[in-house]
Amino acid sequence: MPKQIVRDLDVKGKKVLVRVDFNVPQAKDGEIADDRRIRSALPTLNDVLDRGGSLILISHLGRPKGGDPEADAPFKLDKVAARLGELLGRPVVKADDTVGPSARKLASELQPGGVLVLENVRFNKGEKKGDPEFAKALASLGDAYVNDAFGTCHRDEASMVAVPEQFPADRRAIGFLVEKELNILDTLLKNPKHPYVAVMGGAKVSDKILVIESLLKQVDKLLIGGAMTYTFLKAQGVEIGKSRVELDKLDVARKLLDEAGDKIVLPVDHLIADKPEAGAQTRTTESTAIPEGWFGMDIGPRTIEQYAKIVREAGTVVWNGPMGMFEVEAFAAGTKAVAQALADGQGVTAVGGGESAEAVEKFGHADKVSHVSTGGGAFLESLEGKQFNSIKVIPDR
Numbered sequence: 001m002p003k004q005i006v007r008d009l010d011v012k013g014k015k016v017l018v019r020v021d022f023n024v025p026q027a028k029d030g031e032i033a034d035d036r037r038i039r040s041a042l043p044t045l046n047d048v049l050d051r052g053g054s055l056i057l058i059s060h061l062g063r064p065k066g067g068d069p070e071a072d073a074p075f076k077l078d079k080v081a082a083r084l085g086e087l088l089g090r091p092v093v094k095a096d097d098t099v100g101p102s103a104r105k106l107a108s109e110l111q112p113g114g115v116l117v118l119e120n121v122r123f124n125k126g127e128k129k130g131d132p133e134f135a136k137a138l139a140s141l142g143d144a145y146v147n148d149a150f151g152t153c154h155r156d157e158a159s160m161v162a163v164p165e166q167f168p169a170d171r172r173a174i175g176f177l178v179e180k181e182l183n184i185l186d187t188l189l190k191n192p193k194h195p196y197v198a199v200m201g202g203a204k205v206s207d208k209i210l211v212i213e214s215l216l217k218q219v220d221k222l223l224i225g226g227a228m229t230y231t232f233l234k235a236q237g238v239e240i241g242k243s244r245v246e247l248d249k250l251d252v253a254r255k256l257l258d259e260a261g262d263k264i265v266l267p268v269d270h271l272i273a274d275k276p277e278a279g280a281q282t283r284t285t286e287s288t289a290i291p292e293g294w295f296g297m298d299i300g301p302r303t304i305e306q307y308a309k310i311v312r313e314a315g316t317v318v319w320n321g322p323m324g325m326f327e328v329e330a331f332a333a334g335t336k337a338v339a340q341a342l343a344d345g346q347g348v349t350a351v352g353g354g355e356s357a358e359a360v361e362k363f364g365h366a367d368k369v370s371h372v373s374t375g376g377g378a379f380l381e382s383l384e385g386k387q388f389n390s391i392k393v394i395p396d397r
């Protein structure tokens with residue numbers, strides 16, 4: 001059933017609390033490295049403002065401990081609030097706390113069309129704990145609640161579950177971003193066009209076992225790349241040199257290979273390097289084996305060709321995890337080629353995962369795939385078939 005959505009709410013003259021996910025990647029100097037998550041919330045925010053409401057925005061940023069102002073300082077939301085002001089083209093005020101005197105004063109002064117950003121919600125210990133008292137204090141600032149924080153939907157934190165519970169059913173809704181994310185996931189889970197192809201890569205098998213298991217039930221092919229390749233190859237008794245491997249996951253890898261039959265496709269060649277960093281000496285292997293002393297860093301040219309063809313011809317593609325250490329230019333060809341193949345394909349193409357999204361963006365294909373998810377963990381857990389409390393708490397339409 002579709003959920004109640006922001007446009008269903010009466011917002012005129014109301015203060016609308018919107019839980020957004022402004023957890024942007026930060027550069028070392030604290031600047032915003034990528035503002036995609038802020039831009040993704042704009043449709044919801046503009047809808048409320050255009051209809052005469054005002055906004056009180058709740059977000060976290062990073063993983064502050066909470067309680068130590070000095071340690072928490074790099075995670076303050078001032079830069080995020082400033083960027084939001086530029087993107088909205090209107091003044092944005094920022095509170096120095098989340099539910100304290102500053103937040104309460106600014107919230108009470110808020111006029112229609114006004115925008116208030118509360119301080120990082122994770123500065124409060126009650127957030128992680130889902131504390132009802134903290135949730136009450138937060139909820140008391142506004143008249144209605146909207147969840148547009150897809151990247152946080154898999155977490156039962158106060159601002160995701162206990163806060164909406166404070167509002168009557170007709171004052172809770174999801175935003176347009178969450179709606180869009182849920183729609184694409186619905187297509188992937190219930191109505192994928194075949195051939196349905198999953199491309200899985202990234203750092204570790206252990207992060208992705210559950211999602212691989214559930215995808216195997218649905219997809220026609222599951223292409224493996226990235227560092228998890230070597231755990232699968234090792235499980236088959238193939239030599240992997242000094243490549244990254246999870247020795248405690250060999251049994252799991254073997255079991256997945258046994259169960260999957262020929263659904264799982266592994267690289268037939270690799271780009272290898274004498275050290276896992278920029279400036280390394282590199283070459284391509286003849287076969288699946290990696291010589292002693294060498295590191296597997298990317299899928300090889302024959303694998304690239306094979307994977308790109310399968311991806312281009314798919315009816316539906318879901319991609320999570322880069323094919324190699326794409327952050328280093330010399331190891332980026334596999335990830336680039338898969339991103340290109342997704343962009344070239346005619347089917348539904350969805351990308352999820354922090355680094356995967358970054359790669360699609362970096363190689364300039366973000367606008368050519370059907371959907372780049374703003375969620376890493378939330379996207380993967382949804383693909384595993386999990387239902388989130390943060391969504392259950394929003395009534396159906």
Ligand code: ADP
Pocket residue numbers: 201202203204207225226227228244276296297298320321322323324325326327352353354355356357376
């Ligand atoms: P995502 O965030 O998209 O879910 P992961 O976090 O699982 O992806 O993995 C991303 C990381 O995996 C990248 O930073 C990349 O450098 C690393 N990686 C991929 N292939 C290799 C490899 N062959 N050796 C070492 N690291 C790799």
Ligand code: MG
Pocket residue numbers: 353354355376
């Ligand atoms: Mg990651």
